[in-house]
Amino acid sequence: NKLDLGVNIAYMRTHATGISTNSEFGSALGSALYLSPILTPTLTGDAATDMIDYYKTYDLPRDANGNPYTVPGYGGAYQEMNNPLAMMTLSPQKNWSHKFVPKFSLDLQLWDNLKYHFSYSADMGFWGYDKATTSRFYLSGNNNASHTSVEANKEQNVTWQLENTLTYDKTIGKHTFGVVLGQSALKYKGDYLKGNRWNLVNPDKPSIDYATGNIEYTYKTDGNGDYILDKDGNKIISSTTVQYGTSGAPRVEHTMSSMFARFSYNYDERYMIQATIRRDGSSRFAPGNKFANFASGAVAWTISEEEFIKNLNIFSNLKLRLSYGQTGNQAISSYQTIASLAPSNYPLDGTLSSGFAGQTYKGPLNDKLKWETTDQYNVGLDMGFWNNRISLSANYYYKKTNDLLQNVSIPNSTGYTTMWTNFGHVKNKGLELTGKIIALDKKDWSLDFDGNISFNKNEIGGLTADQYANQLWYSAKEVFLQRNGLPIGTLFGYIEDGFYDNIAEVRADPIYAKASDDEARRMIGEIKYLDKNNDGKITSEDRAIIGDTNPDFIYGLNANLRWKNLTLGLFFQGTHGNDIFNGNLTNIGMSSIANITQDAYDSRWTPENAANVKWPRVTTAMTRDMKLSDRYVEDGSYFRLKTINLNYNFGSVIKGISNLSVFGTVTNVFTITGYSWFDPDVNAFGSDASRRGVDIFSYPSSRTYSIGFKLTL
Numbered sequence: 001n002k003l004d005l006g007v008n009i010a011y012m013r014t015h016a017t018g019i020s021t022n023s024e025f026g027s028a029l030g031s032a033l034y035l036s037p038i039l040t041p042t043l044t045g046d047a048a049t050d051m052i053d054y055y056k057t058y059d060l061p062r063d064a065n066g067n068p069y070t071v072p073g074y075g076g077a078y079q080e081m082n083n084p085l086a087m088m089t090l091s092p093q094k095n096w097s098h099k100f101v102p103k104f105s106l107d108l109q110l111w112d113n114l115k116y117h118f119s120y121s122a123d124m125g126f127w128g129y130d131k132a133t134t135s136r137f138y139l140s141g142n143n144n145a146s147h148t149s150v151e152a153n154k155e156q157n158v159t160w161q162l163e164n165t166l167t168y169d170k171t172i173g174k175h176t177f178g179v180v181l182g183q184s185a186l187k188y189k190g191d192y193l194k195g196n197r198w199n200l201v202n203p204d205k206p207s208i209d210y211a212t213g214n215i216e217y218t219y220k221t222d223g224n225g226d227y228i229l230d231k232d233g234n235k236i237i238s239s240t241t242v243q244y245g246t247s248g249a250p251r252v253e254h255t256m257s258s259m260f261a262r263f264s265y266n267y268d269e270r271y272m273i274q275a276t277i278r279r280d281g282s283s284r285f286a287p288g289n290k291f292a293n294f295a296s297g298a299v300a301w302t303i304s305e306e307e308f309i310k311n312l313n314i315f316s317n318l319k320l321r322l323s324y325g326q327t328g329n330q331a332i333s334s335y336q337t338i339a340s341l342a343p344s345n346y347p348l349d350g351t352l353s354s355g356f357a358g359q360t361y362k363g364p365l366n367d368k369l370k371w372e373t374t375d376q377y378n379v380g381l382d383m384g385f386w387n388n389r390i391s392l393s394a395n396y397y398y399k400k401t402n403d404l405l406q407n408v409s410i411p412n413s414t415g416y417t418t419m420w421t422n423f424g425h426v427k428n429k430g431l432e433l434t435g436k437i438i439a440l441d442k443k444d445w446s447l448d449f450d451g452n453i454s455f456n457k458n459e460i461g462g463l464t465a466d467q468y469a470n471q472l473w474y475s476a477k478e479v480f481l482q483r484n485g486l487p488i489g490t491l492f493g494y495i496e497d498g499f500y501d502n503i504a505e506v507r508a509d510p511i512y513a514k515a516s517d518d519e520a521r522r523m524i525g526e527i528k529y530l531d532k533n534n535d536g537k538i539t540s541e542d543r544a545i546i547g548d549t550n551p552d553f554i555y556g557l558n559a560n561l562r563w564k565n566l567t568l569g570l571f572f573q574g575t576h577g578n579d580i581f582n583g584n585l586t587n588i589g590m591s592s593i594a595n596i597t598q599d600a601y602d603s604r605w606t607p608e609n610a611a612n613v614k615w616p617r618v619t620t621a622m623t624r625d626m627k628l629s630d631r632y633v634e635d636g637s638y639f640r641l642k643t644i645n646l647n648y649n650f651g652s653v654i655k656g657i658s659n660l661s662v663f664g665t666v667t668n669v670f671t672i673t674g675y676s677w678f679d680p681d682v683n684a685f686g687s688d689a690s691r692r693g694v695d696i697f698s699y700p701s702s703r704t705y706s707i708g709f710k711l712t713l
Contacts (some may be wrong), residue, residue, distance in 0.1 A: 115167045128153050132148075166180070177264070258280045262274065285369055286338075388438075406421060427457055496631055522621075638675065648661060
């Protein structure tokens with residue numbers, strides 16, 4: 001018997017301080033882009049005095065000379081845009097995190113061909129933030145503070161996973177058999193604790209312990225602003241605000257349990273078969289649907305080992321692969337299938353009393369939810385030539401995901417707006433090609449290239465009616481259409497049909513044939529939208545498919561050059577054929593004091609520029625209705641040199657050091673694209689596949705320079 005023990009421990013710590021770089025409106029980046037270009041950063045003299053007096057109940061942020069930063073359009077012109085320089089004077093939020101990942105393993109050789117393996121791993125994350133408002137600042141109507149405050153947040157989650165397997169391997173001549181029996185379990189638990197208080201005693205020491213946290217009262221007043229008194233002459237309280245608070249609870253907890261078995265057979269490294277069956281269970285589903293079975297299988301044939309292929313003297317490797325597999329998805333919240341209560345007021349003896357009622361934010365209870373299942377088929381071919389100096393691989397796949405776990409829209413008359421259900425399916429099919437060329441392989445010199453290109457098409461099916469992904473923001477709803485036969489990522493909106501250049505064009509449009517003279521004149525220089533159903537008006541029924549955020553293909557290329565101990569590596573990547581919804585352009589209305597791009601200004605409608613117009617005429621009226629149209633859809637194709645890496649290997653420089661290497665890296669070196677904004681490699685909604693390819697005040701990828709060393713003892 002032989003026993004092996006393994007221990008691996010990893011720890012990561014991060015601390016970050018700063019202001020947000022991504023936000024729909026009001027961020028430093030968004031404000032800097034759209035604030036009026038003639039806005040002065042600070043005010044002096046009488047202008048400063050007037051602004052300070054206007055906001056006399058606030059402590060306006062000031063520069064090093066004591067001049068107040070300009071409040072954009074003070075008096076109410078802006079509600080969301082902030083002076084970015086003033087934002088940077090406020091106390092930044094301090095984010096921190098600690099991650100601890102231990103793993104322990106045990107391998108015991110029970111007999112010559114039978115091995116027992118045990119592993120236990122944990123992923124423990126601790127993170128939070130500290131933020132303080134150390135002054136009663138005013139930046140805009142939506143970003144101000146009438147009091148100082150402090151807030152601290154601490155969160156943690158722990159995921160542990162254990163696995164037990166028995167592996168039996170046996171070789172008889174050219175035949176090799178393998179059997180694996182296994183069991184695994186996982187548990188996740190997370191909780192948080194947050195506290196806050198108002199009214200700092202000392203703004204230089206923003207701590208919950210250094211805040212009074214008194215209660216503030218609001219009193220009833222009459223039309224003249226005078227307090228209304230009761231019969232005893234006391235002010236009548238209209239509302240009470242508690243200036244401190246704590247919250248915390250177990251947020252989520254879920255468990256998984258699995259059992260699996262795998263059989264494999266290999267004949268002379270020529271014919272290979274593998275089959276797997278597993279049964280997975282999740283606590284997220286209701287009884288009766290917690291467990292599901294998933295099967296997979298694969299066969300491979302190393303054709304290059306056959307004599308009739310060897311006699312060709314063409315292939316150094318030729319292998320055919322076929323596989324089928326099922327996987328499950330349990331991506332719902334931990335308590336989605338359990339009835340929940342939420343705080344609610346209810347009438348009791350003629351007065352409202354605090355209590356609980358059935359929650360509404362999760363939608364109606366659906367305890368019939370079950371595993372989402374994906375079936376995938378693969379056919380692959382691997383080829384190698386000239387001792388694998390050239391190698392190619394092609395893989396075709398077809399994948400269908402059934403019983404999609406979706407939060408679909410339902411009629412508001414139900415008392416809810418959405419409901420979780422197993423609804424519809426998605427098909428994906430595609431081709432992946434990879435290749436490698438070793439162009440040079442000498443003692444002092446080597447040069448190789450490896451690249452890949454992938455094609456994928458997806459298609460929605462099984463829906464009973466059109467659905468839409470979640471809104472992008474409050475004025476951008478129903479942008480992503482989900483319809484049978486179309487891919488996820490389909491953009492939906494109005495189609496523009498030029499501009500109204502004169503009164504005759506306006507009158508020729510049935511929509512404005514009977515409009516008043518004033519309304520007809522107002523439409524000169526305005527966008528003309530296509531009336532697709534020819535009903536004489538522009539409505540939501542005129543919307544059409546205006547784009548697809550899925551690329552036709554994506555690709556990457558690595559080039560590595562070595563001269564003795566010096567290595568240069570280049571990595572290129574890109575996409576082709578994908579659209580981007582450029583939400584940044586929705587803020588260019590040509591009808592306000594906000595900043596606009598130079599291109600929009602130069603291509604605005606004027607009588608003299610009617611032939612080259614891209615944007616409507618400038619107007620001071622706020623009646624313009626710019627619809628979500630193909631104007632905001634752009635080609636997102638790009639080619640980028642993502643990384644340059646230069647490395648020098650010194651080898652063993654002194655006793656006790658087996659290897660020392662130093663390296664320098666540059667990322668995001670250059671990008672070639674036709675996209676008009678900062679960065680085509682953008683996705684404002686992160687991992688949400690239903691809303692990918694959106695750019696709205698997204699901070700562009702930065703070019704970074706780094707140097708480092710790697711030491712091996």
